[in-house]
Amino acid sequence: MTRIAVREVTARDILAGKSDGLRDFPKLFDAVEQTPTGDTIVLDWEGVEIATASYFGATVVALLRMAMSTELDRYFIVANLNKTCLEELKLVLDFQGLVILAGEWKGGHLKKLQVLGTLEAPYITTLEAVGKLESASATELHTAQHGGAAIGKTGWINRLSHLHKLRLIRKERVGREYRFHALS
Amino acid sequence: MELASIVANQRSEPDDGFRCIRVARNAIWGLIKESRWPQRAGYASLRDGDTALVVLPPNHDDPAWTQQTRSLLNELSTNGFSSQLSRALTGAVIEMVDNVWLHSETQHAGLLAYQIRRRKFAFSVLDTGIGMLNSLRKNPKFQYLTSSMDAVGNAIEPGVSRFDTSGGMGYPSLLHALASLWGTARIRTGEAALVIDHTEETRSKERVYLPHLPGVHISVRCALDPPSHSRS
Numbered sequence: 001m002t003r004i005a006v007r008e009v010t011a012r013d014i015l016a017g018k019s020d021g022l023r024d025f026p027k028l029f030d031a032v033e034q035t036p037t038g039d040t041i042v043l044d045w046e047g048v049e050i051a052t053a054s055y056f057g058a059t060v061v062a063l064l065r066m067a068m069s070t071e072l073d074r075y076f077i078v079a080n081l082n083k084t085c086l087e088e089l090k091l092v093l094d095f096q097g098l099v100i101l102a103g104e105w106k107g108g109h110l111k112k113l114q115v116l117g118t119l120e121a122p123y124i125t126t127l128e129a130v131g132k133l134e135s136a137s138a139t140e141l142h143t144a145q146h147g148g149a150a151i152g153k154t155g156w157i158n159r160l161s162h163l164h165k166l167r168l169i170r171k172e173r174v175g176r177e178y179r180f181h182a183l184s
Numbered sequence: 185m186e187l188a189s190i191v192a193n194q195r196s197e198p199d200d201g202f203r204c205i206r207v208a209r210n211a212i213w214g215l216i217k218e219s220r221w222p223q224r225a226g227y228a229s230l231r232d233g234d235t236a237l238v239v240l241p242p243n244h245d246d247p248a249w250t251q252q253t254r255s256l257l258n259e260l261s262t263n264g265f266s267s268q269l270s271r272a273l274t275g276a277v278i279e280m281v282d283n284v285w286l287h288s289e290t291q292h293a294g295l296l297a298y299q300i301r302r303r304k305f306a307f308s309v310l311d312t313g314i315g316m317l318n319s320l321r322k323n324p325k326f327q328y329l330t331s332s333m334d335a336v337g338n339a340i341e342p343g344v345s346r347f348d349t350s351g352g353m354g355y356p357s358l359l360h361a362l363a364s365l366w367g368t369a370r371i372r373t374g375e376a377a378l379v380i381d382h383t384e385e386t387r388s389k390e391r392v393y394l395p396h397l398p399g400v401h402i403s404v405r406c407a408l409d410p411p412s413h414s415r416s
Contacts, residue, residue: 014274017285017286018286018351018354019243019282019286021350050275050278053353054279054351054354054357057350082267082268084267085271088357092353
């Protein structure tokens with residue numbers, strides 16, 4: 001897991017509008033590219049006073065879309081966004097039908113992780129199940145029937161695959177099966 | 185400077201805390217008629233009491249502009265607005281100004297006027313550019329638009345922009361920032377004006393046809409407290 005301090009990369013604390021976003025995207029992308037392939041990147045917004053939906057659209061959403069299209073093999077978590085910034089990010093994520101994990105980064109650890117954006121209840125349940133176990137396969141979730149839902153193994157595979165497509169969990173091939181890992 | 189006289193002329197009028205809206209309106213009509221609109225040369229700022237008039241710099245990276253936004257943020261915070269609202273409103277102002285840079289396609293500078301009173305904020309952003317209809321029609325998805333009224337109605341929706349990707353969040357940000365506040369937001373372009381009115385309990389939208397106005401003119405009046413007539 002690698003932390004990228006947005007305030008340091010952009011050298012600004014007011015990040016508003018698409019123009020600012022287009023200016024900063026290459027800086028953020030460069031910082032991301034310096035991390036190992038498959039890494040989880042914590043975009044730390046500590047010290048950023050204002051960041052608007054358009055700014056997020058041109059930066060975080062652009063990175064997330066690249067990751068989802070496998071153009072960029074990274075996973076993203078946003079941290080330490082103030083309430084206004086959280087709402088602005090949610091505005092653009094909701095519109096684009098995207099989700100991201102958001103939390104607090106304190107002392108080298110992530111806390112209070114939540115899903116930002118709209119994610120249906122079955123996916124939340126699955127995400128929580130993977131989070132509790134830290135790592136799970138569809139077979140294990142099916143056997144344990146996490147969340148009390150009686151769904152088939154294919155159902156678990158579909159849920160896990162969708163969460164991976166959204167870059168909320170990572171996927172690893174182990175033998176004939178995929179294992180899914182929580183990001184934090 | 186011509187703009188200084190426009191601001192000064194407003195001193196004689198009764199001031200309800202929204203003087204900057206009239207300053208901006210007079211600026212846009214006066215300067216258009218007299219062809220004295222300032223060129224996109226550089227940042228300039230005039231201050232008259234609690235009213236500020238800013239000639240926008242040619243682009244978003246001007247340090248003086250950054251300083252202006254920080255000053256706006258601080259002024260809002262010290263005038264009764266929570267830090268969350270101050271950030272949201274400052275962000276909304278910057279979004280509106282960014283639209284001038286991104287969409288107006290004019291060599292003339294945009295203008296920002298604002299006024300901050302205790303628990304009350306008004307601002308106006310204006311340009312003399314191509315207007316919303318011509319801007320949106322640059323996107324093939326919106327070439328079907330034929331009137332400024334259609335354009336303004338569409339432009340306030342998320343994702344509607346001349347750019348196909350990652351644009352169109354400026355107006356949603358503005359409306360989100362104003363969601364908990366009393367007041368009006370007026371978006372004027374071409375022959376159209378869309379007024380979002382939250383001076384009563386129920387928010388309403390009104391569409392008004394007016395004489396043609398080049399560019400886009402945004403006017404926002406907002407307050408933390410309801411207008412006296414809606415209290416009764």
